[in-house]
Each structure stands twice: as C-alpha cells, then as structure tokens.
Amino acid sequence: MDVTLAAGGAWTDPACPVARTVDLIGDRWSLLIIRDAMDGATTFTEFHQRLGIARNILTDRLRKLVEYGILDKSAATDGRRHTYRLTEAGQDLFTAVVALRQWGERHAFAPDEPHSILVDDQGRELPELHPLGQDGAPLSAEASHVRKTA
C-alpha cells in the first residue's frame, strides 16, 4: 500500500510533493531508519542499537513508516522477533537517500575528515547523481520551475 490513503490531511502544502515527502519522513529519525533498513537492519533491536534513538520514539516512527507504506512489519520465524522490511515505495527512497548522502559527502565533511561511502557490488564508488534535462545535459534549479496543476 502506498502512502496515498494514509494521513487524513494536515499537509504543510497540499499540492507540493516536496512538502508531502517532508511531512512523511522529514524528521530527525525516519530517514536514518530507512537508511539502516537499506543497509540490512530489520529488527527493533537492530534499529535501536544502530541509531541510539529513544525506544518510544523508535516505536512511534516504525509504526508511522508502516502506516505510510514505507516499511512492512511481519513476525520473524523466530517467534519473538519482528521483521521490518522496506516496501517497494520504501526501496524507491534509495534515490533520495543517495542524493542526500552525496551532498553530505561533498559539503558536510572537512577535506581530510573520514566518512563512509556507498559502493556497488564491485566495491566501486557510485557516480554522482544529478538531474538531467530531456537533452541529457545537467539541469540547474534556475533552468527549471514549478508548475501548478489544477
């Protein structure tokens, strides 16, 4: 299930997709939960240990992410564990996570400061992600604008 039906509607800006996305995952923890899910975390305890988030807040965020259709919760074969997995919509956040990560790599670390990097199966660093126009050339913010729809 997609987000669509969730959250009756107290959107920051009802027609803007950026605002909606921020309303759903624009807090201190949600994106980091999603990041860790992409990196293999599946249980409450795993998320808790990796993030150092307060347990009640983690409970709340996991519940909301499930409600929004970003995570799926199921009982593990284990019996006492639960398993949280990214839905298709959750996996589709990969692009956004990569974009935020690459910006951080470029602008939020000192030149000599160590930081983790994202690599492919062959251990090669990912190419930089940039919006392209229809012609395939990089597109800047000035060369684009928001069009309101009816």
Added chain:
Amino acid sequence: MDVTLAAGGAWTDPACPVARTVDLIGDRWSLLIIRDAMDGATTFTEFHQRLGIARNILTDRLRKLVEYGILDKSAATDGRRHTYRLTEAGQDLFTAVVALRQWGERHAFAPDEPHSILVDDQGRELPELHPLGQDGAPLSAEASHVRKTA
C-alpha cells in the same frame, strides 16, 4: 563557505554523510525554505508568506542555513529588506530536492490528486532521477553497500 567548519560536532553519526545532512536540514522547515529559495523566494517576508512558518522559527532556520553555508544573507538595495540567496552548496541540494519531490509524486498522492510538477525551460517534465552503476544501469539499494572508512 561550506558547512564543514560549522557545528562543533554533536552529529547523530559522525561518519555517515546521510546523518550529517539530516542533522543540518532534516527538520520540518529547512528543506521547504530551500525549495522556495530555488523557486525564487529571497526575503524574510516571502519565506514567511509562502510557508506559513512561525516568525521566530523562520528567523532561527535562516540564521542556521546561513551559518551552515547553504544560504547567503545580504542587504538588498532597498535598504530595509534583506536578501537570502542559495550558495553553491545550497544550489547543489537541487538534486536531493528533486529526488524527494519525485518520490512524493510517485507515492504520496492519489492517482487523481492534483499536485505541482517540476518542468524545464521548455515546460517539459523532468525525467526520473535514479542512481546508476558504473555500467550505466540502474542500481538498487541491495546492489550497493556502505563502506566504512578509517
């Protein structure tokens, strides 16, 4: 100036670029301020009117975004106005904003629900943004992983 030197260091996860980026702009308003800056907003009043944000919070966010090297503040020719403009680092967030926007378009609206779209100078909608591997094929979260650096 880049973020690099700002913020003494109470990072959520000191080595993760995603966490750093979220620490800097992962709140309810910063990304929307940046979105509006990309859409042409430059003054305190403009941001306030577009966002409906509380004035003291806007003051605080603008101050932080300037401190982080994302916005630049200058006196307008006007004399009583101030002008906030995206720095190079701020403009470089365009990729992330587009990624979040496109995810929202795909997953946060009902099929028939109207929402704004991002178009280029010729009025054509932007192509979907996706991480690619070195070979140019789309890369999924499973086909990549985080490598810790010393």
Added chain:
DNA sequence: TCCAATAAGTTGCAAAATGCAACCTATCTG
C-alpha cells in the same frame, strides 16, 4: 519444568523544540 535472558514494547516524567501573538526597531514613502 522452570528460570534467566532476549525482544519488543509501554509508561511517567523531564527537557527541548515549536508555535502564537504581541511588541520593538529601523527604514522608506507620501
């Protein structure tokens, strides 16, 4: 079988962030 450990929460209370409305100061305009 029973008991300690593990997993996933819940609850109560303190602290921090956010929001609202009124107030303040400087500049600009008529």
Added chain:
DNA sequence: CAGATAGGTTGCATTTTGCAACTTATTGGA
C-alpha cells in the same frame, strides 16, 4: 514627520523528544 513596511525579538503555551524504569511474551538451557 507620520504611517506603512520589513525583519526581527520576547514571553508563554503546546507539542515533540528523550530517558529510565516497568511490562509482556518467547525462548533456550540447566
């Protein structure tokens, strides 16, 4: 020089977040 405009600041109420202790269910081992 008076009113309007721009960009704040301040005090207080509300909401969100965080911490620590407590609860329930399951599980593996003595």
